[in-house]
Amino acid sequence: MTSILTNVAAMSALQTLRSIDSSMEDTQARVSSGLRVETASDNAAYWSIATTMRSDNMSLAAVEDALGLGAAKVDTAYSGMESAIEVVKEIKAKITAATEDGVDKDKIQEEITQLQDQLVSISEAASFSGENWLQADITAAGGSEVKSVVASFVRDANGDVSVKKVNYTLDSTSVLFDSGGDTGILDTIQTVEGNGVTVNVNIAGTTTPYNVLSYTTAEVIADGATFDSGGVVAVGGTVSAGYVKVDDDVWVAAIDQSGATDHEIFATDVDTSGVWAIDETNLASATALTTSVATLSIDNSTSSTQLDGLLQMVDDALEAMTSAASALGSISSRIEMQQEFVASLTDSIDTGIGRLVDADMNEESTRLKALQTQQQLAIQSLSIANSASESVLSLFK
Known part of the structure; x- marks a missing residue:
């Protein structure tokens, strides 16, 4: 039935054209933005994940x-x-x-x-x-x-x-x-340990370690001491009555305490039979460096x-x-x-976000081309449907 009031064919062609136009708008948006999920309405779950991960990436x-x-x-x-x-x-x-x-x-x-x-x-x-x-x-x-x-x-x-x-x-x-x-x-x-050496001094039967001043051989010689030929005693120094060697190149000042029994004996002078020791009254403590x-x-x-x-x-x-x-x-x-x-x-x-929301440009460009073709065909169909009512005029000629 042909009607000049209701053109069913034109209405159908118009509906198809609207659908194609809507699809073209979506495709063109994806092509222009490069995103297939640009807003929450496109895909709420993917959009939420992508937004969170973009925020983390900024951090x-x-x-x-x-x-x-x-x-x-x-x-x-x-x-x-x-x-x-x-x-x-x-x-x-x-x-x-x-x-x-x-x-x-x-x-x-x-x-x-x-x-x-x-x-x-x-x-x-x-x-x-x-x-x-x-x-x-x-x-x-x-x-x-x-x-x-x-x-x-x-x-x-x-x-x-x-x-x-x-x-x-x-x-x-x-x-x-x-x-x-x-x-x-x-x-x-x-x-820092000062110019001294630790020696044990026997005082009244009690042996106690003391850090006393020490001297090198060069210092003993410079002090004018002379070495006893029978031992390690250097006699005649001005520091005290003499020196006694207690280690390699280490001397301590001592005095002759012949016959003493309550003092640490360092050396015995063979030539003079003297006993050289440190007396508690002659202890000179070495000063430590700070x-x-x-x-x-x-x-x-x-x-x-x-x-x-x-x-x-x-x-x-x-x-x-x-x-x-x-x-x-x-x-x-x-x-x-x-x-x-x-x-x-x-x-x-970035790669993970892209997999969720990026558009496949090869696919979208192909779809756009197809939609453009469909749009042209839909327009042509609508034109044909609209021209069908014009044939009614020929019946009245």
């Missing part, structure tokens, strides 16, 4: 920046520590050179002073973004202070998020100088015993600095690995 980007900042801090501290180690090695070498007989220790101290000033300069300069890990007020911090470097952003199975950090503790084993006290590796005041690597000082009066003590102190500091440098190196290596992991993780998340 990971911030973590990557923080890792770069942390790496710079650690590298600055490591470079300063490494330079300081080389300077302390030089100080150790200078003290070793000072142990040689006839060396002008005053001249060596001039070099050591310059090296000590260099240590202060290095520690002050090892600062990045206002933080200095080689010089800090750890006394005010209660003996230690924890520095943190952001390492990662984590979302657990429950959806809870957190930021993980790498910690480095500033304390007496890692800081070169304590700006609020004297507890750093280089400024800790230590007691100093640090940053403040130690030597001169021509510094004994070999004192030099040995100073050398041990510097070596202990060098060992502590080496350990601290190893810790910094380990953190630096960990940060570098974490940077690589975060970069890889960011790429993986």
Whole structure:
């Protein structure tokens, strides 16, 4: 039946054209945006996941920046520590050179002073973004202070998020100088054995160890003492009545106490039958040195015993600095690995999001071409359907 009021064919063609136009709009949106899930209405579940993961990726980007900042801090501290180690090695070498007989220790101290000033300069300069890990007020911090470097952003199975950090503790084993006290590796005041030797002195039947002044053979000779041909006694020194040798190149002042029985006997003078010992009234205690690597000082009066003590102190500091440098190196290596992991993780998340929401451009372009063809055919069909009613006019001619 042909009707001029109701054109069923045109209505059907129009409905088809509307459907094609709607599909074309969706396809064109995907082609222009590159996304098949652009809004929650496209796919609520995928859109929600993608939005959350994009947010996490932004946090990971911030973590990557923080890792770069942390790496710079650690590298600055490591470079300063490494330079300081080389300077302390030089100080150790200078003290070793000072142990040689006839060396002008005053001249060596001039070099050591310059090296000590260099240590202060290095520690002050090892600062990045206002933080200095080689010089800090750890006394005010209660003996230690924890520095943190952001390492990662984590979302657990429950959806809870957190930021993980790498910690480095500033304390007496890692800081070169304590700006609020004297507890750093280089400024800790230590007691170094003085110019003395420990001997056992028998007083009234009780033997007690004493740290008494000691002298080298060269010092004994310089004092004008003459050696007894029958033993190890050097007689005639101005320090006391004489000296007794108690070890290789180690002498202690003694007096002749012939017939005494309540004193430690060090030697018997064969020529004079004298008994040489230390009397409790003649004990001269050796004074221990209290100093640090940053403040130690030597001169021509510094004994070999004192030099040995100073050398041990510097070596202990060098060992502590080496350990601290190893810790910094380990953190630096960990940060570098974490940077690589975060970069890889960011790429993986981007890839995962793409698999959920990205449009397949090959598929969409093919679909667009097909829809364009369908649209043209639908328009042509609508045109034919609209022209069908015109044939009714010919019946009235």
